[in-house]
Amino acid sequence: MSEIEEIVQEFLVESTEGLDQLDRSLVALEQAPGDGELLSSIFRCIHTIKGTSGFLGFGQLERVAHVGESLLSDLRDGKKTLTPEITSALLTLVDAVRLMLGHVQSSGTDGSDDWTALIATFNRLQQGESAAEAPPSAPPPASEVASASIDPPAAPVPAPMGEASAAPVPAETVESGSPEIRDRRADGVVDNTIRVDVGLLDKLMNLVGELVLARNQVLQHTATTEDSAFLATSQRLNLITTELQEGVMKTRMQPIGNVWSKFPRVVRDLSQALQKQVRIEMEGKETELDKTIIEAIKDPLTHIVRNSVDHGLESPDERVKAGKPAEGRLLLRAYHEGGQVNIEISDDGRGIDPERLRAKAAEKGLMPAEQLTRMSDREVLNLIFAAGFSTAEKVTNVSGRGVGMDVVRTNIEKIGGTVDVQSVVGRGTTLKIKIPLTLAIIPALVVSTAGDRYAIPQVSLLELLRVEGDEASQSIEMIHGAPVYRLRGNLLPLVHLNQVLGFQLGFWASEEAKHEVVKIVVLQADEQSFGLAVDEINDTEEIVVKPLGKLLKGLTTFAGTTIMGDGRVALILDVLGLGQGADLVSKNRERGRADADEEALGRGSNASAQRQNLLIFELAGHRRMAIPLSMISRLEEFPVDTVERTGRHEVVQYREEIMPLIRLDKIVDGCGQAAAKDQMQVVVYTHGGQYVGLVVENILDILEESITVQRRTAGGVVSGSAVIQGKVTDLLDVAAVIARSEIGLPDAADAAELVGTGV
């Protein structure tokens, strides 16, 4: 079934239900004309029919519903009072709508009946000072009917009905709708769906889970029995159970496209009202989400979409002036990532200016100005989610009607999600929503360690490595207790799952690590990859994610739980939380600093913040220093007695070359006396094709950080300082160190020559 057909089906089902309700409501309204709630519900129903039929291109239906809506709107606003005449007119309208829906179901069009008379009646009813002053027979003011009718619409209400039901549907009106649709519709699709309480589906789901477990137990017996009848039956049971499980799970899942499908209309209406040109694009429509989550994000999403069109995108003139196509682009994206569903709403509009936000926030007294200036642009952007904050310069009738972005955030957080905003002035704004996939089914890799199984969401998985014993001892190197693996020339930080989970702390130092095969799962968390060593890599499986109980909510290492085929519970690892727990991934990822930094760089303002891999080491006297990892080729350890001398310099033999050593303690000012040791830690640096060894006291860590250089020092070997891992860390300027060391290395420019002469 094509998408549009699906929408039509849904429309038919919903509208038919709505109409039945309308009949009752209208009659009830006659008894209690003052019931505002009843009126509103009637209004909403007609309004929905009008909206959807317009979207689906049922012009007749839309026109008829429209006049009804207008009249109801007046009634609701108290401009009119309900008279029996109005009531019967409305009931006739309901019948007319029902008739047209019938046409839609049977022929795919809303029929060719002439509704001008009915429309005229409504126009007259609405235009009349009051119903009483406009008796049914009074001719309507010409102006209103002009567009509507050539027939005198004077005939009272029932007349159009009679006409309509008598009017046959001429064959030529059946223009759209393939024969296939018509065939199927003949058996009345409206009756093909039923509404089921979600609670019942939950219960079914649990029962199916139980059935699966019972099935598994039965299957275990098949291994020990010869009874062929039993074997055949259990085989059948197996198949049926699997199918049943799939079926029941499907009942709760819905593609996000179901919510999105109404956005083209929303956007179209809005852009017309605002005289903007907007193209809406969707990616990942088929991303499935649990029904309850779909329901919960409907309103926040709508609000964000409206906001983007209203505030985000500029008018065509403005866009052309800014060198962009006149037509704005609104992109909706959804995808699974890291056991979560990401939904992004991005526009290529004017973006959010953090300076303007600062000014606004200060003006509104949300925060002291001084604090605002200290906040990063990224943090300032997130102020749009603060209560009582409207970024709109002017309140239009589209946005700024009470529901603010704070409500959006509250609603998303209610279902355990997060929302983040990224924006580049002049280039656009992206709102990123992450919601957990409670109950969603995800493919996962099952691993085991220390006798337990754990599931790793497949989306975080990059590759699997198997490092054989001998190779392991060589290719897994230690940087001050932190293991790294050389993966195609890049250093991959490693962590053993046993260690993360607190089962075995000194895995890498153990004999096992040296001789056994090491199995590594390479994972991606945030923008950082790391290797997770496990005891066994089992298999991939589709798992049903179940949330952790409240008592365990604080465990960021786990994303949830699942039930394995044998009925046992297994924990799902949260790759991001895991990486953070092992200090492999920066904890401050929430604010998406990488993007903020990019933005900062892009605008050329204090471009001191950069995200980079850093090696952190210590010199004598606990002086913490950092150098970019990219500058380092190796980390080595040499026994002190291998140090030889040439002239004034200390050297070691290294890879058949003579590597000069620089004792950083002596170059960097303010270091204490180095303690005498048997081994020295050397950071090998390549300068112009030649190895240089920087002797340090201790190698502390390797991490990816976006650092903000806080104090720049001109000259000297320290280029600046930054706070890294909560400690002040000096950034070493390696070039300056080499210059000062006077080891007489040529400039990088002379490198080729240097290699040629072999020093």
Place this chain on the structure above:
Amino acid sequence: MSESTQYCTFLVDDLYFGLEVMKVQEVIREQQMTRVPLAPATVSGLINLRGQIVTAVDLRVRLGLPRRPAEKSPMNVVVRTEDGAVSLMVDEIGDVIETSAEMQERPPETLAATARSMITSVYKLPGRLLLALDIDAVLAIEPAGAGGR
């Protein structure tokens, strides 16, 4: 409080506890358990109760009592809470007992503070004392290591 209350009773170590019957969903034998690394010590693991995942809390650990001897298999008292079912691991299940307000007394001050905060009252039954558990207090466990480390 003058009305009688029905208590589901159980033994933990040599203490005789009771929980209002209406709060108990069911009582089950020892289940296959999946341990949760990094979780608070009171959480012994997760059990699969007909497709529902239930967190199991060891009352012995929670009450600061000595660990259950290995040869003794625990029983699970599954309790309904607002956030789904939680299982309390106890040593032995007793009868359902009807209590009356006359038998009720406040827990003595001499009880260890942790235990006292979880016991709402003491019922003087013939021959033994029944300690009424406050399930909310029992489950008010510090969330697992806030950093997940």
